[in-house]
Amino acid sequence: MDGVSGFVEEAGVFYERLGLSRTEGRVMGWLLSAPEDSADAPRLCGEMAVAKSSMSVALRRLEQVGLVERFRRSGERRDRYRLAEDVFEQAFRAKMAEFDRFRGLAERGLAVVGDDPARRARLELMRDMYGFMAERFPLLLDEWDRVKEERRR
Numbered sequence: 001m002d003g004v005s006g007f008v009e010e011a012g013v014f015y016e017r018l019g020l021s022r023t024e025g026r027v028m029g030w031l032l033s034a035p036e037d038s039a040d041a042p043r044l045c046g047e048m049a050v051a052k053s054s055m056s057v058a059l060r061r062l063e064q065v066g067l068v069e070r071f072r073r074s075g076e077r078r079d080r081y082r083l084a085e086d087v088f089e090q091a092f093r094a095k096m097a098e099f100d101r102f103r104g105l106a107e108r109g110l111a112v113v114g115d116d117p118a119r120r121a122r123l124e125l126m127r128d129m130y131g132f133m134a135e136r137f138p139l140l141l142d143e144w145d146r147v148k149e150e151r152r153r
Helices: 003-017 022-033 041-048 052-064 087-112 117-152
Strands: 068-071 080-083
Touching (some): 003 022, 022 041, 022 052, 022 068, 041 052, 052 080
Antiparallel strands (some): 068 080
């Protein structure tokens, strides 16, 4: 398998490792690499040889998590799907919220391990690293916004 179909399969495996289903990952790969910017469910089923029920579940979940948008063109009867605008930036910003949860988990761990230096060192490293990321990543995204704006000019 090579070319676009190989890429779609690779995307399926890639996104599966990140917590999506293989079908959801394949949809992401197809929408990223398709000649059109959108497709309806029957087209996606045909392109990927996936059952309608599996595709319906995948599209619904991708829409719920904000990775794809459902829309309907004027005069058409079928819903179409496309990648959400700024999908990767949105996904990254959502992941950034996890930094505070990791930091909070480390704080709770520090509260229960007492004075043991080895256990405290591991938890302090976790807390401090996620604190650093929570502080620095928004700055990177602000810089990305500037770069993205320059690319549009």
